[in-house]
Amino acid sequence: MLPRQPQKILVTFLMHLGDLLLTTPFLEVLRRAYPEAQIDYLVDKKLAGVVQENKHVSRVLEIDKKGQDKGVMALYRYAQRLSQENYDLVINLHPNERTSFLTANIKAKCKVGACHFLFRPFYNQVIKLKRQLHAADMYLQVLQQLGITQDLTNQGLQMPVSEAALAVSAQFYQQAGLKVQEKLIGLNIGSAVLTKRWAGERFAQVADSLNAQGYRVVFFGGTMDAELVQDAVSYMHTQPLIATGKFSLQELAAAMQRCSLIITNDSGPMHVAISQNVPIVAMYGPSSPKLYGPYTERALIVRAEPPCLDCAGGMRHKCEKMDCMRNLTVAQVLQAAQEMLRSEDKSEL
Known part of the structure; x- marks a missing residue:
């Protein structure tokens, strides 16, 4: 008892x-x-x-x-x-x-x-x-x-950040030349699970398209994502901001606050973005959004059409086909990004 x-x-x-x-x-x-x-x-x-x-x-x-x-x-x-x-x-x-x-x-x-x-x-x-x-x-x-309480109401995912972390984030953007009036979109292209990763070349296409529309783009991620980001950037025709491996977890959360939108694989940093109340577009392949999806209403989930059912019995950590991610298109992601950005613009009116 x-x-x-x-x-x-x-x-x-x-x-x-x-x-x-x-x-x-x-x-x-x-x-x-x-x-x-x-x-x-x-x-x-x-x-x-x-x-x-x-x-x-x-x-x-x-x-x-x-x-x-x-x-x-x-x-x-x-x-x-x-x-x-x-x-x-x-x-x-x-x-x-x-x-x-x-x-x-x-x-x-x-x-x-x-x-x-x-x-x-x-x-x-x-x-x-x-x-x-x-x-x-x-x-x-x-x-x-356990009988502790029946009232489970809550404010969602929470990760308060320190003043020191906010200062580091602000200094990074200042040194990168980001202007106050510029809108910033974050990209998180890594994931601990290989089968959850959308191709870096496609992230590059998304980044170039958003840049052409007047948005600045920043790549997030930890040191383990550095090669993935370097590969993605090699396909780009525009110059993004690179924050990969430069922040602690507190500083990453602070830096994400500056973004109007974050486009991300299913990953830990996705949940960090949600904890900062940043709208997201999330690409889902083998994992289940019902069980591990964005714990927020400010999110759009993008999946391959038609959906791949190979992981219906449970998520695969290895897969030769990876149709769930390969059949998820750049056009789908850009459409979801535009929809989310328009929705956020209306909510600010």
Whole structure:
């Protein structure tokens, strides 16, 4: 049984960038349920910037899951340190082996949430994630299943940015020669999953077309996307701004605020853009928009016509055909971009 008014709560989640952003509505609702509690959030060290400015979190705890905290013994030692915090309630949001093992070894008054079957005996209450829901709603449903609250209303994905990040972003655009009156469109061409990537040559065509219409274009992405962006730019006839690999996560979010629109593959940075309330056009191939789509009304999803059904039984990480992305045309993306831009222009009147 859950403690009635826990004073110290630990939430654990060690998944990827987009997944972490999809838990931010959960944090908002949890804070509303326990306004006076200390709510700590344990996340992957490299993603701490996603929640470091989140007002619903008391402390962000970092774990270097691919570095010094990798391995069973390192996780066990980390759990022992967390045990010294004497948490009233630990909530684990994902049943992967790493966080299940970690939370199983934390001494706390009550441990609940999703859990790998091997570690269920160490939990006070285990819940099963409702994977038929959109991922953000799936994490929110954890609060209902635990009986914490039935009111799941929220403001969507949230990633507040610091003044320092805004200053870095402003300096980048100033040095790039971007004028105040110029409209900027961002492109995010990377994705951790190869089959989610739309061709760089087609991004180049989109960029050139938008530039011809008077828009400036900026490429975003991390250092791992540098070669993809370099390849795309090699096909262009106009000169874009290149922000790839130049920003921290906080700075990326700040830089995206300047955009009138972001055109993107299904990826973590897509969710960053959504957290900044920037309108997006998102290309979807093997993944399901119903489960992992834009958690916002300010989005248009573009898919190949006719749709490819090869991933109907689940997303493929490898595919020789990739018809779902190859049959998604430049004309479709430009049409969606124009539609979204017109819609945004009307809303500003």
